[in-house]
Every structure is written in C-alpha cells, then in structure tokens.
Amino acid sequence: MDYAIQTKGLSLLYQRKLALDDMTLDLPRGGVHAIVGANGAGKSSLFRVLLGFESPTAGSAAVLGCDSGALTPALRGRIGFVNEEHSLPGWLRVSDVTAMQRKQYPRWHQARFEEVLGNFNVLPGQQIAQLSRGERAGVSLALALAQSPELMILDEPTLGLDVVAKRAFLESLMFTATDNDATVVYCSHQMEEIERVADNLVIIERGRLRHMSAPDEFCERVRVWVAEFPFKTPDLAALPGLLEVQQIDGLTHLTVFDQPEEFGARLKLMGARSVQSMSTTLERAVNGFLRRGHASAKRAA
Numbered sequence: 001m002d003y004a005i006q007t008k009g010l011s012l013l014y015q016r017k018l019a020l021d022d023m024t025l026d027l028p029r030g031g032v033h034a035i036v037g038a039n040g041a042g043k044s045s046l047f048r049v050l051l052g053f054e055s056p057t058a059g060s061a062a063v064l065g066c067d068s069g070a071l072t073p074a075l076r077g078r079i080g081f082v083n084e085e086h087s088l089p090g091w092l093r094v095s096d097v098t099a100m101q102r103k104q105y106p107r108w109h110q111a112r113f114e115e116v117l118g119n120f121n122v123l124p125g126q127q128i129a130q131l132s133r134g135e136r137a138g139v140s141l142a143l144a145l146a147q148s149p150e151l152m153i154l155d156e157p158t159l160g161l162d163v164v165a166k167r168a169f170l171e172s173l174m175f176t177a178t179d180n181d182a183t184v185v186y187c188s189h190q191m192e193e194i195e196r197v198a199d200n201l202v203i204i205e206r207g208r209l210r211h212m213s214a215p216d217e218f219c220e221r222v223r224v225w226v227a228e229f230p231f232k233t234p235d236l237a238a239l240p241g242l243l244e245v246q247q248i249d250g251l252t253h254l255t256v257f258d259q260p261e262e263f264g265a266r267l268k269l270m271g272a273r274s275v276q277s278m279s280t281t282l283e284r285a286v287n288g289f290l291r292r293g294h295a296s297a298k299r300a301a
C-alpha cells in the first residue's frame with residue numbers, strides 16, 4: 001500500500017520528557033485523517049518530526065515515501081503545513097506574500113486562493129501584522145490550500161476562527177482532499193469538526209497510538225449504559241471496557257468500549273434494577289476514551 005505517512009517505533013525525547021513513545025503509524029494516501037489526543041499527547045511533536053523540524057530519538061518517520069530527516073526542497077513543495085500560530089512575516093503585505101508563494105509553487109491555484117480568502121475581510125494591501133488572529137488564519141489557510149499540496153498537515157488550524165469562517169475552511173479542506181486526491185492530516189480538539197470531515201480517526205495518548213478507525217466505527221464500539229442501582233452503587237471499577245462512570249439524576253451512566261449486550265446482564269447481577277444502553281456522540285466517545293489516561297482522572301483516582 002502507498003502511505004502518505006509511516007512511522008516505525010518512533011520516539012522523541014525532549015530533555016527528560018518523552019513526547020512520542022514507540023509510535024508505529026501508517027496513514028494511507030488520500031482522505032482526511034484526524035489526530036486527536038489530550039493536551040500534551042504528542043500531536044504537534046509528531047508533526048514536528050514528520051516535517052523534519054525535530055529528529056527522532058529512536059525509530060523512523062517517512063512522509064510521501066521519503067525519510068522525514070531528508071526532505072528535499074522539491075518534496076517540501078509537495079507538503080502544505082498550517083499551524084495554530086499562523087506564522088507569516090508580519091512586515092509584508094498580503095499581496096507580497098501571495099506573489100512570493102505564487103512564484104514558488106508550480107501547482108499554484110489562484111481561484112482556490114481567492115475563494116478561501118474571500119471568506120475573510122482581508123485587503124491585499126494590508127500588512128500581515130495588522131490582521132486579526134482569525135484573518136491571519138484565513139490567509140495562511142488560503143496560501144496553503146492554493147499550493148495544491150499532495151499532503152496537507154494542519155495543527156489546530158481552526159483555533160480562533162468564527163463559526164462561518166470555520167465552516168468555510170472545512171469545506172475548502174474537504175474539497176482539496178477530494179478534488180486533488182490530496183491527503184489531509186489534521187489535529188484538533190473539536191469533535192464536531194472531525195465528525196464532519198474526517199475519514200479516519202487516530203487517537204494518540206501519551207505519545208502512543210491508541211486507536212485508528214473510521215470515526216463511525218469507533219463510535220459504534222463505544223456505548224453508554226444507564227443503570228439504576230436502588231441501593232448502594234457497587235464498585236464498578238473492575239468492569240471490563242469501562243471508560244467513564246458518571247452519576248446523573250440518580251442514575252449511573254457507564255461509558256464502555258467493545259462490550260457485548262451481556263454487559264447489561266452483568267450490571268443486573270451487580271444489583272441494577274433497570275439497565276438501558278445507548279449509542280453516543282463522537283465527542284463523548286473520544287472524551288471517555290481519553291479520560292482514562294488523562295492526568296486529571298489519575299489525580300481523582
């Protein structure tokens with residue numbers, strides 16, 4: 001299979017902090033891959049290694065079939081990158097940056113640039129430093145999409161965008177992925193966005209790959225059981241697949257992963273008077289999944 005991104009046993013140690021821990025990840029070419037994880041899970045670190053800004057401490061990383069430590073200028077030209085800082089030279093005008101990029105990228109798509117930028121009230125004569133945060137985001141997204149890259153890597157690109165701009169951006173992103181056969185790799189904390197655009201969901205936790213599947217498939221494997229325990233709620237910690245327990249209006253809500261229907265019978269054996277299972281949203285499923293390993297959950301325990 002042809003992979004856009006491939007890592008093998010990838011580790012990255014910053015001083016004494018292990019940001020990536022023996023991560024093996026294969027992302028096939030095409031489609032939108034969403035990477036999610038708690039704060040500090042290693043998403044940006046993964047991108048930094050993939051783009052050759054950091055060298056792995058162990059293992060390897062390849063992008064479009066090339067070792068990430070040896071990306072040539074020609075290969076970099078096939079990769080678009082947008083990060084949350086939207087770092088563009090502040091002293092230049094929007095029109096200057098656009099002219100520079102148009103010259104640099106042979107597959108420059110002027111109509112796409114104008115379409116994406118048209119969602120923002122940006123004047124070509126404005127200096128980058130004069131733009132609002134969201135407008136700067138709009139400019140860097142328009143520049144990146146107009147490069148018609150084979151691979152787009154986006155680190156929380158919609159942070160700070162208003163609802164309309166966010167929607168416009170996501171539409172452009174999906175259009176890029178389908179129209180251009182491009183691969184989009186995108187990290188975000190916003191599940192409703194991911195639900196809308198992602199073909200593949202990649203969950204990382206403490207620098208390790210924890211799960212990869214289509215978002216729908218992941219959601220189907222997570223269920224919420226609502227149980228009524230008329231007497232004392234038993235100790236539920238040892239239940240298999242348990243992600244999260246919440247007490248809501250006197251009922252016990254259990255978010256569980258990969259459990260058969262018999263899970264309900266098990267709750268009854270533990271004293272539940274009634275049990276009911278429900279499907280859940282991607283947001284709740286991912287949150288439940290991540291909560292187990294989250295620093296705050298560990299502190300609460």
Ligand SMILES: Nc1ncnc2c1ncn2[C@@H]1O[C@H](COP(=O)(O)OP(=O)(O)OP(=O)(O)O)[C@@H](O)[C@H]1O
Pocket residue numbers: 014015017018019037038039040041042043044045046
């Ligand atoms: N330059 C650095 N020096 C030391 N530690 C770092 C450095 N950059 C990141 N880290 C640590 O590496 C870990 C992974 O950080 P990273 O920025 O990759 O996380 P992230 O998943 O992108 O998080 P967030 O969602 O908060 O942006 C964190 O524990 C962070 O504190």
